[in-house]
Amino acid sequence: MSTTHTTCPYCGVGCGVLATPQPGGSVQIAGDPDHLANFGRLCSKGSALGETLSLDGRLLHPEIADHRVTWEQALDHVANGFMSAIREHGPQSVAIYGSGQLLTEDYYVANKLMKGFIGSGNIDTNSRLCMASSVAGHKRAFGSDTVPGNYEDLEQADLIVLVGSNLGWCHPVLYQRIVAARTARPGMKVVLVDPRRTVSADIAELHLPISPDGDSALFVGLLAYLDHLGVTDSNYISAYTKGFEAALLTAEDWTVERVAAATGLSPLSITRFYDLFARTKKVVTVYSQGVNQSASGTDKVNAIINCHLAMGRLGKPGMGPFSVTGQPNAMGGREVGGLANMLAAHMDFTPEAIDRVSRFWNAPAIAQAPGFKAVDLFAAMTRGEIKAVWIMATNPVDSMPEADAVRAALKACPLVVVSDMNRHTDTMDLAHVRLPAAGWGEKDGTVTNSERRISRQRPFLALPGEARPDWWIIKEVAHRLGHAAAFDYGGPGEIFAEHAALSAFENHGTRDFDLSGLVGADYDSLAPTQWPVRAKPAARLFGDGKFFTPDGKARFLPIQPPPPFAPVPGSFILNTGRVRDHWHTMTRTGKAARLSAHMAEPFVEIHPADADALGIRRASLVRLSNRHGSALVRALITDRQQRGHLFAPMHWTDQFASNGRIDALVSAKVDPVSSQPALKMAQAHAEPISVRLYGFVVAAEKPALTTDYWAIAPATNGWRAEIAMLDEPADWSAFLASTFGTDAAFQSIRDERSGRRAFVLIERGRLIAALYTSPDPVLVSRQWAVDLLKEADLTASLVLAGRPGADRPDGGAIVCACLGVGINTIVDAVTRHGCTTVEAVGALTRAGTNCGSCRAEIRGIVDANRLIAAE
């Protein structure tokens, strides 16, 4: 079987993947040892890619109004719908909402259609929720949206400052590169700035549990501190920058004490950080959503860049500000102009650029001004101003703030077209026209990672059903809108060639994004390449102190930190983000049993003292609510969380839980410069709810869950679900029949004293379904119960017992997703086998020996249990 060199479709690290289809139809996945992003490594999500490729749940044919139609009918319908909206209400009445998960070629064509030929700026993307503040901050400082760093800088740095980045879970392979570099060079230091003590604190000398949005104050204070110490690089400042004095003037009175008051940090820890920064030449500041997703996100970015400029620390090995991108092609989207305020190829809506792009595209009707940005777009839809929208590769009903209002806006929009791989997502369920898109492994094109490296995603599977690549779908609609000549593409290679040519067009070194060296390159064999790619090998970006502002000098920005945020009395600050093994709205990771085992339901992290005060018990259910919406989630009580703060993951949707959509609660407040929403700072009330019965379900077929609370996940050979009921069912047989879709008689037991029940259906020794209920959060061993689905000769009495017999050790909840090692096995390695290090646990159980992303968790388990073992 032949092996295809491709790129991982998840995070912005952009790891090279070797995919080898196997005779049985499965696909073997391995890290590409020659790819410069990962050198063969993959994380848990990357290694499980093979398990997400099944056609279950795929949309395989176009549909209009829930009925299967031909491509001809679907494309005509979309084109006619857009055309009549444009005719009656003008080009501003239509929009495209795209995604950093589109390939560059798809994105280029979508942008060209909307901006160049429909003549409206109304194409925005989920990157507005992700990278917009970094883009705006880069443009203010550098005159261009340039990420100057390389991954090796992280290995060469002596100090890495992680600001609002949970790199250990969200950029795992990059994190592992840092771990390896730090092992080789123990002098290297890491500082973590995050309100929560995340797993990334595992490698940090210093964790600064900053108050939300205290970052501007922290870095403004740092600028003042560096100036007072007299360590700033005055030669660099005068030769290559402007605005230092003004920036300093606003920073001046930010003493350490004042910073302490604004950030909730101790003066001692602040000076420790400041001294480290001042003393260490090679510093990389890595930042991500704790910086970008904020009402002061752009200011945070510039407060960080200011400090690097003041020290002359950028454009050189081992140093620089480094905004890491989230999605596989967040960077590619910025290159093509996927944001409503960018035109194309890193050009803005200036008169010269509009003229240049219009000549290049031969597009006289080109848009003259930016269009609606994501939050404004859905607000305009609510007002009835958007008559037709086309959503591609994103799920705004779950990922946009004020998500219930977004759902209502889509319900009211006259034409909603959605291109996706899945027949059911919370957004697809509202579509009038459903277009089946090609997915990873089927589509063909390029993506650009966090360090500006362009890599090919290559197909190794046939297109299933009638699925088509996004570029083809957009091109076909463009033809029907009357633009056949401008969209005469035979394949992604031709689109890439045009994209590269546009980047080079009248560039002459004036624009950072320049692929002139790739014009005419062989697309199929394109090796991973970092831009800029000019005819002559380009020097390191900003290495010569030249920036893309009109005078070539970088800009300091005077930053005024925002006043500390005070939530409405009685409510919590609700922070949101990601978990290790799930990706966004779970449309792909939610298919893999092994990725669903790490965290199997929506949850909220809450500090023990807050939980006590509210009467929230361990593993009970909590209702979160505010004026925008509500959610019902499991309590995860942990002192990693500060008092007064909550953290909830963004992942759960109506496809996987009864009421887990956290963005229903997040307000749509945006950063004034970038229009990126403040997704890390919602406010919510939390209350325990009084549950009559908690339950755990395992079943061979997908159960139909209708209980007050449920959360479902795949398991090997079946499904697992957590449920809860506010009242006991009046008729248990009817409940079992409707849940499991069978009239067969279940065997059951009930323990009068504890109120626990178990219901079991076994056929020919195989488990068909089991339900365990209890007035307390059920104590049945989840992993043991899930593993029963793999067994061949079970007896009812064993399954009814609800716990493993002595001959069947219970591995416990999965910690190491790659090798399926549970918490009990790890605890056992420590307490019974005397393992005292992560390495020893790995040698005995294999846990943590593949991708390494769980090693921080294993270390926590070792530390907690070593003491117990010693007692």
Ligand SMILES: Nc1nc2c(c(=O)[nH]1)N[C@H]1C(S)=C(S)[C@@H](COP(=O)(O)OP(=O)(O)OC[C@H]3O[C@@H](n4cnc5c(=O)[nH]c(N)nc54)[C@H](O)[C@@H]3O)O[C@H]1N2
């Ligand atoms: N496993 C996994 N990995 C992913 C993704 C995924 O869905 N799952 N998605 C990818 C995408 S698109 C993205 S954008 C990245 C995101 O990657 P990250 O930005 O690393 O992830 P998040 O969990 O969103 O947020 C990071 C941290 O910001 C902290 N934070 C919140 N408020 C503040 C604040 O005011 N200041 C500071 N300093 N920190 C704060 C949060 O506590 C959180 O730990 O991950 C990518 N990688």
Ligand SMILES: Nc1nc2c(c(=O)[nH]1)N[C@H]1C(S)=C(S)[C@@H](COP(=O)(O)OP(=O)(O)OC[C@H]3O[C@@H](n4cnc5c(=O)[nH]c(N)nc54)[C@H](O)[C@@H]3O)O[C@H]1N2
């Ligand atoms: N509260 C809160 N909200 C957040 C965030 C947060 O931290 N907190 N983070 C924000 C960020 S940074 C991001 S990036 C967004 C992500 O949010 P979304 O973009 O909504 O999340 P995904 O689940 O990745 O949705 C991608 C969809 O595209 C489909 N898809 C994948 N590949 C293709 C393709 O090639 N073609 C087509 N047509 N479809 C495809 C998938 O099946 C899936 O349905 O969420 C944002 N929302």
Ligand code: SF4
């Ligand atoms: S680190 Fe990111 S790109 Fe690499 S394998 Fe993991 S999810 Fe994929």
Ligand SMILES: [Mo]
């Ligand atoms: Mo993102």
